[in-house]
Amino acid sequence: MSKLIISVSGLRGIVGETLTPDIACRFVASFAASIPPGPIVVGRDGRTTGPMLGAAIMAALNACGRDVIDAGVAATPTIGVLVRERSAAGGVQISASHNPPPYNGIKLFGSSGRVLDAESGARIRDGYFNGTAAWCAFDEIGSTHRDNDPHVGHLEKVLATIDVDLVRKQAFSVLIDSNHGAGGILGKRLLESLGCDVEAVGAEPTGLFAHVPEPTADNLTGVASRVAGSKCVIGFCQDPDADRLALIDENGRYIGEEATLALCVTRAMMVGRTDGPIVINGATSSMSGIVAKQHGVETLRSSVGEANVADMMIANQASYGGEGNGGPIDPAVGYVRDSFVGMAQVLDLMARTGKPLSQLADELPQLAIYKEKAEISVEQLPAIFQRLLEHFSDAQAQTGDGLRLQWDDCWLLVRGSNTEPIVRLIAEAETEAKAKAMCDVAAGLLNP
Template sequence: MARLFGTDGVRGLANRDLTAELAVDLAVAAAHVLAERGEFSGHRPRAVIGRDTRVSGEFLSAAVAAGLASAGVDVLDAGVVPTPAVAYLTGSTQADLGVVISASHNPMPDNGIKFFGRGGHKLDDSVEEAIEARVGEAWERPTGAAVGRIVPSPDLADDYVAHVDGAVRAFARLDAPLAGLHVVVDAAHGAASVVGPLALENAGARITTINASPDGLNINDGVGSTHLAPLQAAVVAHGADLGVAFDGDADRCLAVDHEGSVVNGDQIMGLLAVAMRDAGALYRSTLVATVMSNLGLHQAMRREGIDIVEAAVGDRYVLEAMRDGGFSLGGEQSGHIIVADHSTTGDGILTALLVGARVVARGPLRDQCAGIETLPQVLINVRDADRSRVHTDTEVQSAVTAVRRELGDSGRVLLRPSGTEPLVRVMVEAATADDAQRHAEAIAAVVARRLAL
């Protein structure tokens, strides 16, 4: 059987790959594994579950709740809430487990199941592997009063909104940190459709909301953080100061400045790093980013005296690096931003609030991002390649070394073997698009020839 857990939980085509039966079995297995690891010792276990707006989330969340309750776990069902809300609520309610039913930015037919442990932290790989090994096992079922209760808990969304409201007030040291700011919010017809605009309004912003009418079928459909054109047009049309776009589960945020130009995750991380450094809140003046963050971010942070620690792609690996080093800020180019004092996972709504507060304090977003250039980047996927020999083949490494020598400090080369396919990704950044394309094609040709299967 193919491995169920990927880098962000279990995902697949809902009701085909990800069925109600599998959802029940995953929930039961998670309850058993955590119980045997002592997570439930001495008390009746409790879980928080939430979902995005996909129609399939209705039956999948019901299945997860049923599985947990059948294993003796009480369930607080928060309904439609963002992923970071479930992470926060898992900690704030002192729950033993959090479960999100969402496929994030994926198309509507997909869905996923993601688990958080105590405190709202994603489960370690070893725990996920243990859960996967127990799926579908025979087990002795509790009866009577030992079965879990399922309690609809929609008011928990208000607790999350109050949490991010307090975080941005502390960041800005103002009671109305977004006062006077006109923000266009693209909610992607997803989990942030209600709480996203509400949180920004509570902080004092004037809101124009687009794509916040979920019908179960339209999540991420040409809108949100992966389709920014509607937001760009709306910001210009309404003369807004800022636009923010979430994905389906609102764990990521990208922005648009007052002229309609896109501000990506690297630029957001850069401006927040400077803001936190100036406030004395950036631990060891260090930002955690992934290997895919643009060289322009590295150059800008170097000028600011801010170090960058690189992590593997995926916000869980960013968080691991942050926890290992005690760092306070990290994220990804895609808009997953983690502020350790206030979140244990990417939080798009908190990111939008912090960016908005910075615009109020320091002026237009465009001006603040002016020093964080995005160098031309070319990515070529070389298919049918032996990914295991990427870092050992002498000709491949010689080709990479030659390009790195020619680029010097003005560019970057990265070879990433796929974790699931016979594929090698060749990424080159350079001062010009032509240089990036030329060098990427040259390396890709060597990879294709030397590593062909």
């Protein structure tokens, strides 16, 4: 049986095995006990187990004396915006991101509309293990009401970041693949508001995924062929909770998730978003940093994880940020990875430059990332890091989130996963062969 993964960012497990209504209720009861008074927004992606978990979670929050704003099916970044728009004390998103159908999970938001920081998340996690709850008396039970349009505020904030009229004049033909997750509702609405001729695939949030939910090249071969065959100028591919975006160009070529952030940074620099640094995590491609440097903008690297990126962005008044898994973070919209920001701003970039996506992608710094993973006990990591430091003594080393080794033209990251009992090895270089060779050497040093 797979273990329930509980971290500072929430929990994730297999429904009916490691994740039950009882666990979900106790987890959100700890959440309710640790945040200020006020209503709590609850949303979910399209998974078939979402309605059941949603009913249990909303009942538990009511039992803690909390009024609940039921957003129904909504994307993760939409929940972040909605928390702020409705002056809520926090938010609960029911989603397992790109995990397979048997999984579901819970992601928590604070009153600022961002995913909880590590300190707050640790307090709730510890409260769950300690049985902390805020159950109330019979005459203090909260109520639940459905939000009539949870998407409109998010839509307006995304549109405000681009030149809407310029994009509308292009009348782009686009394809959006939401894979029956949460992204199709707002995604189609956004693209139609931008004057696009939209071919929507998997727009209905049934949770019955048409392909493996993580938006990688191997999982999107059918979608890529469809983009090329339909003469669309771009294909937008979301993960189930729509905080990640992969791109396919007009020729059916998978541009990927790393390029999503790099193109958004390119556009941000182009429109003068240069009054602060950009923030990316230690596993994100250097493409975005190279683009920023060309405009005199500093790049800061945080630990892996959306909350860590957001923390560093806020602390340094960053102009832009995100993670290389297809998650741009625009402070003008919210400190949450956002596929809708990516769609709108890439279309804006295409409209401003008059260039097709294939050309824009080819003009990015050409780097290759290679990734491996191995089942290694976390207790072995200190010894592994020491062996790596001794072997790669010419590298600039950074610790705190695994071990990151940086050279002038390449880097290697070895870290324990936050969501799986594995160690990840990630390298980037000018060629995939060189990046793979770095990972192979590191893999050979995992065991003495």
